[in-house]
Amino acid sequence: MIAIRRSEQRGEANFGWLDSKHTFSFGHYYDADQMGFSALRVINDDVVQPGAGFDTHGHRNMEIISYVLSGEIEHKDSEGNIQRLPTGEFQLMSAGRGIYHSEYNPSATEPLKFLQIWIEPNSKDQPPSYQQKSFGRQSGLTTIVTPNGDNGTLAIKQDALLHQLILPAGESQQLSTGSGKRLYIHQVAGALAVLEQTLVAGDGAKIEQLDQVTVTNNGQDEATALIFELP
Template identity: 55%
Template sequence: MLTIRKASDRGAANHGWLKSFHTFSFANYYDPEHMGFSALRVINDDTVEPGMGFGNHGHRDMEIISYVLEGDLAHKDSQGNIKTLPVGEFQLMSAGSGITHSEYNHSKDRKLSFLQIWIEPSIKGQMPNYQQKNFGQDEGLTHVISRDGVGDTLQIKQNANLYQLILKDTKHAELKSTSARQYVHLISGELAVNGVEIKSGDGLKISDEKLLSFSSLSDEPIKALVFELP
């Protein structure tokens, strides 16, 4: 079964310094039909104005993934990590028993655009942890996050996987999955997944499908995130 979550149907928030689209219920946006999908709880498409950001705040028992689309994300947390996340790199912060952090756009003239993703952990109360890595821009599917950290992937505290999908000259890719559910978030281009067509910003909830077939439908390069979920 494949169900489209259209970009135009997402929740929206405009705080002046921050514009955000919420795939699932978040903050003041509440929709009982869209509370998450399996362990995937949040996908926020955030745009932060120059010199602005999220002040120091806390999290607990959540796996938080950030992926920058434009600009640079400045990160600082209570574990002593002071990092910059540029375009194309993945950040995974395991909040565990509790962590505080801030996220800022320190540029004076460039906007920051990034995806903020939350996945509920299967193990709670663990020591907080921070990971960051650039997996490159190879075409096809690149494994970036796994439960066991296999193949130098970032390690998440959930039975979940995350892949980066890029299609340029190559127009097709496939994923054989043993997971109960999958979710695709399309960042750019137009894409068919098992024949179902989605556009930039759309999501696709998937269940009872063991083979995912991805086909580019546009001249624009395809970039998407593909989740395998419990």
Template identity: 50%
Template sequence: MKYIRKSISRGVANHGWLKSKHSFSFANYYDPKHMGFSVLRVINDDTVAPGKGFGAHGHRDMEIISYVTQGSLRHKDSEGNKHVVSVGEIQRMSAGTGVRHSEYNASNTDYVKFLQIWIEPNKRGIKPSYEQKNIPQKGALTPLITTTGKDGSISIQQDASLSRLVLKKKENFTLAPIKQSGYLHIVKGELVVEGHSFVAGDAFSVEPSEILEVEAISTLEALWFELPAKY
């Protein structure tokens, strides 16, 4: 655990309609100690007011992932994709040569909460693409995004993967990335590892060939990234 990121020390932005917590430097929040981890560049914990959202804006050469934890998110982009992303679903947009998109709260009465995740691609100038799926949990660790889209996961333009870790109270799990670097971001619940307690919004790294056993203090939901060790 060379890198530990505590929720309480994340960057905070409050725009009224949008409240966001930044794990890494983003927009007006800058901290040279927290610029990203490997090819993982952004994890924004966003809460958007009813009927509000991000108007049409452009991106290029970035893998952009949305993971909804409450409510529904309405997506529209310049490639003709129009979708609603609900709780438990995951969305991946490869910006490639350039795409414009908007993301709005699909509800006029309830808040939507989601994690906005950016991963740098291993190839630039690709054709923009979009995938969205509801992937049922299969055991403790379920692949959501992989390089090849194996086992029903969503593909990504990077030698990286993202899985959902779900544990019951007092259940244990071993994190062992082997050849890649690991990064665990807690979505809900609490866990303990090597005497350290981590709660929702906290995160920590796992070095290649390092083995860490975590124990859930309460029902746990977390996102487990495996990323290039050398970058």
């Protein structure tokens, strides 16, 4: 079974310094039918203007993934982490029993574009932690996040996996899930065909009760997507 969430169906908040599109209910945007998918609670597609950002604020008991599409994030948190997150890198902040952080666009001229993703943890009130890594842009499926941090991946407090899919024009990729797992596909760039549907940038697909799914790039440009395996 597949359910498509089109880019234009997403909620939107524009504060001047921030333009954000919400796949699921977030902030002032509420849709009772879009409260998340399994443990996946938030996918915000954010554009932050030069020199602007999120002032220090707190989180608790949430796994927060940031993926920079263009520009750079300047990160500071209450655990003493002061980092720059450039284009293409992934960050996983486990809020645990509580963490405060700020995120800024340090550029004076270029906007920052990134995805902010929240996944609910399967254990609460753990010590907060911070991870950051570039996984490159190899063609095919690259695993980014796993429950145990296997093979250099980022470790998440949930029975979930996140993969980066880079698919050249004319190629296909088979996606396989474990028993009972659900898939969520978020299209980042380009277009992919999945189960007779076409996903373009900003679209999402909820997939359930299928052990294997084949996605194909029928276009002329390289396609990029994030693939979530969820409990």
